[in-house]
Amino acid sequence: MNAKINTSDHLKSAEKISSEHIFQQAxxxxxxxxxxxxxxxSPVDAWHLIQQGQAVLVDVRTNEERKFVGYVPESIHIAWATGTAFNRNPRFLKELENKVGKDKTILLLCRSGKRSALAAEAAFNAGFEQIYNILEGFEGDLNQQQQRNSQNGWRIHQLPWQQD
Structure with a gap:
């Protein structure tokens, strides 16, 4: 008997298992x-989930950070804090619900993973059930010289980003 294997079904199954594994680890x-x-x-796992259509990426950094440092193409922007003083955006949760919805799986990205963790906690407490933080953030942790973009983060992993 000569059985044919449907390669595309096999790949879809492997992608689903991989995504499920990422969610379990998270x-x-x-x-x-x-x-x-x-x-x-992790940033790499986040990109995998986005590519597979398993999650929506929300950038919670300020407009200034996105403009001067760069951003992930097609990410949704909802600032957790605004301006150079990082004043908390009182409309964050409402904007998240209006732009994305509580029924979606959401990945939050900031500079280092700290603000996005705060935003994830606030969103989870507001009823967003599938809300994840992206570790390391866009620029990563500070090195010994107090500089970012040197040891980890979205950009160091060479994931897609752009700057206007």
Whole structure:
């Protein structure tokens, strides 16, 4: 008997398993670190989920950061804080619900992963059930010289980004 394997079905199955594994790891990370939201993912895993249509990317940085540092193409922008003083955006949750919706799986991105974690916690407490933080953020952690973009982050992983 000569059985044919449908390669595209096999690939879809592998992609689904991989995405499910990423979500499981993210949720385990949240449990291990006592996070008050769904989970955290690496930039590489976040990009995989976005490419597979499994999640929506929301950039929570300021307009200034996006303009002067760069951003991920086709990301949705909803600032968690505004201006150079990082004043908390009181409309953040309403904007998130209006632009994305509570029924979507949402990945939040900031400079280093700290503001996006705060935003994820606020969103989770407001009823967003599938809300994830992207670890390392867009620019990554500070190195010994107090500089970013040198050891980790979205850009260091050579994931898509642009600057106007």
């Amino acid at each position: 949720q385990q990370y949240a449990e291990d670190h006592d996070l008050n939201f769904t989970g955290s993912v």
